[in-house]
Amino acid sequence: xxxxxxxxxxxxxxxxxxxxxxxxxxxxxxxxxxxxxxxxxxxxxxxxxxxxxxxxxxxxxxxxxxxxxxxxxxxxxxxxxxxxxxxxxxxxxxxxxxxxxxxxxxxxxxxxxxxxxxxxxxxxxxxxxxxxxxxxxxxxxxxxxxxxxxxxxxxxxxxxxxxxxxxxxxxxxxxxxxxxxxxxxxxxxxxxxxxxxxxxxxxxxxxxxxxxxxxxxxxxxxxxxxxxxxxxxxxxxxxxxxxxxxxxxxxxxxxxxxxxxxxxxxxxxxxxxxxxxxxxxxxxxxxxxxxxxxxxxxxxxxxxxxxxxxxxxxxxxxxxxxxxxxxxxxxxxxxxxxxxxxxxxxxxxxxxxxxxxxxxxxxxxxxxxxxxxxxxxxxxxxxxx
Numbered sequence: 001x002x003x004x005x006x007x008x009x010x011x012x013x014x015x016x017x018x019x020x021x022x023x024x025x026x027x028x029x030x031x032x033x034x035x036x037x038x039x040x041x042x043x044x045x046x047x048x049x050x051x052x053x054x055x056x057x058x059x060x061x062x063x064x065x066x067x068x069x070x071x072x073x074x075x076x077x078x079x080x081x082x083x084x085x086x087x088x089x090x091x092x093x094x095x096x097x098x099x100x101x102x103x104x105x106x107x108x109x110x111x112x113x114x115x116x117x118x119x120x121x122x123x124x125x126x127x128x129x130x131x132x133x134x135x136x137x138x139x140x141x142x143x144x145x146x147x148x149x150x151x152x153x154x155x156x157x158x159x160x161x162x163x164x165x166x167x168x169x170x171x172x173x174x175x176x177x178x179x180x181x182x183x184x185x186x187x188x189x190x191x192x193x194x195x196x197x198x199x200x201x202x203x204x205x206x207x208x209x210x211x212x213x214x215x216x217x218x219x220x221x222x223x224x225x226x227x228x229x230x231x232x233x234x235x236x237x238x239x240x241x242x243x244x245x246x247x248x249x250x251x252x253x254x255x256x257x258x259x260x261x262x263x264x265x266x267x268x269x270x271x272x273x274x275x276x277x278x279x280x281x282x283x284x285x286x287x288x289x290x291x292x293x294x295x296x297x298x299x300x301x302x303x304x305x306x307x308x309x310x311x312x313x314x315x316x317x318x319x320x321x322x323x324x325x326x327x328x329x330x331x332x333x334x335x336x337x338x339x340x341x342x343x344x345x346x347x348x349x350x351x352x353x354x355x356x357x358x359x360x361x362x363x364x365x366x367x368x369x370x371x372x373x374x375x376x377x378x379x380x381x382x383x384x385x
Contacts, residue, residue: 001068001156004163013155014165016141017056017206019223026072027125027151030144032056032208034226037219046213054146054182055175055195055207057091062140064161065133072125073105073148078113078295086148087188090130091141094199099188100128102145113291125153139166143189146182168204173381174224177235180277180357180366181209187360196367201375203231214239215246216254218261225265231381232262233374235274235340237316238356241287247309248319255323259335270334270380273324275317277344277366279356286310289356297356317341336380343369 004011006028007021015021015030020038022029031038033050041047058069067090075083085101107121130142144150157163175181175194183192190199198205206227208220214236224232236255240246246254255273262271281299282289287310292298317339324337343366344351344358351362358366374381 027153051149053144059166062163064157068156070154086145147184171230173231177209178214179211193367221261244288
């Protein structure tokens with residue numbers, strides 16, 4: 001088969017949704033954060049999680065009848081549990097036609113869900129192969145796993161096959177968010193709710209949803225500012241409560257500053273600011289949160305005197321609505337507030353198995369509701385293809 005080196009910037013494939021490629025001994029590590037953001041981020045958890053390629057895919061136009069992806073994955077596991085499958089999905093001319101799990105790879109095994117200590121169980125690269133593709137030229141997308149980091153080693157097509165990078169199709173949409181948009185709990189990469197929305201709307205997705213990491217970092221705002229995009233959505237609040245990383249005094253200016261930075265590069269783009277979905281334990285109780293031994297989200301009791309300005313989800317929704325209202329009153333008519341409870345609210349909590357993250361069915365509900373409210377006929381993203 002014909003080998004395509006993903007480290008080659010002139011390779012005839014598009015690594016869509018990837019902003020930084022880091023060559024290494026195990027292959028090209030893929031990241032959804034820019035090189036500039038990597039230089040400014042000091043948290044290794046953030047950098048590793050940015051390498052979980054939620055919403056990212058290999059794209060090409062080719063007449064090949066088979067395609068292989070050689071990669072080394074790294075997954076998490078807890079206790080004696082096996083790691084969850086890391087799926088790759090094949091989409092041809094917009095139609096999902098196959099899905100295959102990547103085997104092997106490294107495992108970061110944590111003794112429990114309440115500790116950050118882990119042991120590395122080294123593994124080997126694997127090759128995922130899709131056969132029986134229809135003859136003739138077609139638009140190929142191989143969607144990469146949302147729940148495993150990826151070192152991409154090789155992409156192979158038939159000997160003699162034509163292959164060129166696929167050009168972006170449709171409007172370009174960037175979505176910023178937390179684990180609830182990263183969707184490691186989805187059962188396949190095309191089950192990630194922003195991916196469901198993007199495929200239905202016919203838009204080109206860049207996901208900056210990085211589990212645990214939506215803290216209104218300025219490097220993320222600058223990344224969005226500098227991207228060539230048409231549509232912008234920001235889903236913020238839950239990680240600020242999870243980590244108790246801001247109080248009301250700092251949160252509101254941080255939201256304004258994040259929006260100001262984005263507007264420097266996109267003065268007229270529609271922006272949808274989305275507040276948190278339901279999370280019962282912190283609706284009216286401030287964070288921080290942690291997982292218990294069963295993996296359930298629990299709120300920690302604040303220390304005495306540690307409550308002034310502490311944020312709950314209910315308060316964050318009020319503050320975000322007020323931020324949008326004030327900016328619209330100042331003339332930003334293309335900024336819209338969307339209450340996260342409209343996407344996933346109290347009537348949906350049966351689909352929150354850990355009290356925080358929706359299950360695959362829950363992500364499907366979020367996708368349907370976001371599509372209706374953002375891309376529907378009266379939505380801020382309506383129109384265009």
